[in-house]
Amino acid sequence: MAPPIQQTITRLISHYPWTTSPLIIGAPMKVIASPKLAVAVSSAGGLGFIGPGASPSDLSPSLQEASNLISSSPSLSKIAKEEGLLPVGVGFQTWAGDLSVASQVLEKFKPSAVWLFAPRHGQKELDEWTKGIRSVSKGTKIWIQVPSVGDAVAAAESEERPDVLVVQGADAGGHSRSKGAGIITLLPEVYDAVNGGVESEKQIPLIAAGGIIEERGAAAAMVLGAAGVAMGTRFLASREATINRGYQKHVVEAGDGGQKTVRTQLYNWLRGERNWPAGWDARGLANESWRDHEEGVEFDKNQELYAEAAKKGEEGWGERGRMATYAGTGIGLVREVKGAGEIVAEVRDGIRKVIRASNEL
Ligand SMILES: Cc1cc2nc3c(=O)[nH]c(=O)nc-3n(C[C@H](O)[C@H](O)[C@H](O)COP(=O)(O)O)c2cc1C
Structure with a gap:
């Protein structure tokens, strides 16, 4: 009841x-x-x-x-x-x-x-x-x-x-x-x-x-x-x-949020936020930054690539982009x-x- x-x-x-x-x-x-x-x-x-x-x-x-x-x-x-x-x-x-x-x-x-x-x-x-x-x-x-x-x-x-x-x-x-x-x-x-x-x-x-x-x-x-x-x-x-249009586009186009989003500290670090309280992380859409991180690419290299992507505007976002794309598992219902x-x-x-x-x- x-x-x-x-x-x-x-x-x-x-x-x-x-x-x-x-x-x-x-x-x-x-x-x-x-x-x-x-x-x-x-x-x-x-x-x-x-x-x-x-x-x-x-x-x-x-x-x-x-x-x-x-x-x-x-x-x-x-x-x-x-x-x-x-x-x-x-x-x-x-x-x-x-x-x-x-x-x-x-x-x-x-x-x-x-x-x-x-x-x-x-x-x-x-x-x-x-x-x-x-x-x-x-x-x-x-x-x-x-x-x-x-x-x-x-x-x-x-x-x-x-x-x-x-x-x-x-x-x-x-x-x-x-x-x-x-x-x-x-x-x-x-x-x-x-x-x-x-x-x-x-x-x-x-x-x-x-x-x-x-x-x-x-x-x-x-x-x-x-x-x-x-x-x-x-x-x-x-x-x-x-919000950047590339970020918005990624949110609208992505589905299956349990698979396409990840919990990670990486996006905080890439944005220069190293100080989050212990035991906290964030959910965001997986992209090239996250995949490189998982494959063992060194953080400094990843950050360099992130900085380059940041200069590309809309192009820096998306499945093949590198920007910190915080979003929840509900993305598949955002159409x-x-x-x-x-x-x-x-x-x-x-x-x-x-x-x-x-x-x-
Ligand atoms: C991009 C993004 C940034 C957020 N920033 C904050 C924040 O600064 N402070 C806060 O209390 N919650 C923040 N949240 C969490 C939201 O307040 C809210 O609790 C959450 O988005 C609810 O879940 P949903 O994304 O599935 O709707 C953020 C969420 C997203 C997606």
């Missing part, structure tokens, strides 16, 4: 008054989830997160851009004025972030939600960030992305209990713990550990992430206990993403580049249809 989450969903949605249930979330993706993408998702009744910039100093210009875009949308700007909050979220990789820079900018722009991810020092670091953010922007809700049951329980039991937990399964594109379970087992186990037997006013809303591309996966996640769904890989193929608003509406309407059809079983 599906867990009784209706009240939790209603409470979640009430914090983001421009949204429509089932809640569709544009996940933060470093650089790629631009202010333009986040605002397009929110404009369609979802909640869009802006990804971390290339450096912490990019945060202020990003939020300024989001604020300007929101000002030109009558419905979103009305909500922003009424709530005193920007109707978008912002994501941080806390291990690489700067809390003092973040606090100053968040105090000024007050986004509706902040999504924290990848601490180097576990829950202690997430608590510091949560406390710091709450002290400068009381209305901003704290979302913590967790890759395991243990991390979810640690967050739920912490002094700075988050407002939302994003449960990320192993199919997700981008970074996660190297060891992980798929969302179909992870989400119900997290639900039982965190919300089982808890009265609905005290439950932490759970958002499912990892491998959700379209309505069937999204509906399944809702049945498993999710109060909403977050998508990253699907929005790589959105018109508003800040077309679409507007972000269209993606949000399709998945949201589709969930209702799939669940209605399942009532006829």
Whole structure:
């Protein structure tokens, strides 16, 4: 039987008054989830997160851009004025972030939600960030992305209990713990550990992430206990993403994600990111860089070839390309580049249809 989450969903949605249930979330993706993408998702009744910039100093210009875009949308700007909050979220990789820079900018722009991810020092670091953010922007809700049951329980039991937990399964594109379970087992186990037997006013809303591309996966996640769904890989193929066309083309053309994507540290290293917390790696599409790495080509040589590929623009990407192409196993279901608003509406309407059809079983 599906867990009784209706009240939790209603409470979640009430914090983001421009949204429509089932809640569709544009996940933060470093650089790629631009202010333009986040605002397009929110404009369609979802909640869009802006990804971390290339450096912490990019945060202020990003939020300024989001604020300007929101000002030109009558419905979103009305909500922003009424709530005193920007109707978008912002994501941080806390291990690489700067809390003092973040606090100053968040105090000024007050986004509706902040999504924290990848601490180097576990829950202690997430608590510091949560406390710091709450002290400068009381209305901003704290979302913590967790890759395991243990991390979810640690967050739920912490002094700075988050407002939302994003449960990320192993199919997700981008970074996660190297060891992980798929969302179909992870989400119900997290639900039982965190919300089982808890009265609905005290439950932490759970958002499912990892491998959700379209309505069937999204509906399944809702049945498993999710109060909403977050998508990253699907929005790589959105018109508003800040992404090279060669990267986007590879995502659209590739299928069979369990075979065509790999978990690796290589792409981090090629991009000069040597400092990820221990036990984390990333999922991306296999290409020539990865194949050379597997065949024992020395890293320095691989990096040289990567630098050459980076100069080739679109040509540097693809099955025969060399660029770091983070993407999830769901690539085979991403078949077309679409507007972000269209993606949000399709998945949201589709969930209702799939669940209605399942009532006829
Ligand atoms: C290219 C890419 C970059 C990402 N960057 C971040 C990030 O900076 N911070 C973060 O919390 N999650 C990041 N993620 C993970 C997403 O937020 C989300 O959890 C994930 O994409 C969900 O799985 P899916 O890709 O199967 O939809 C990234 C994902 C991708 C594909």
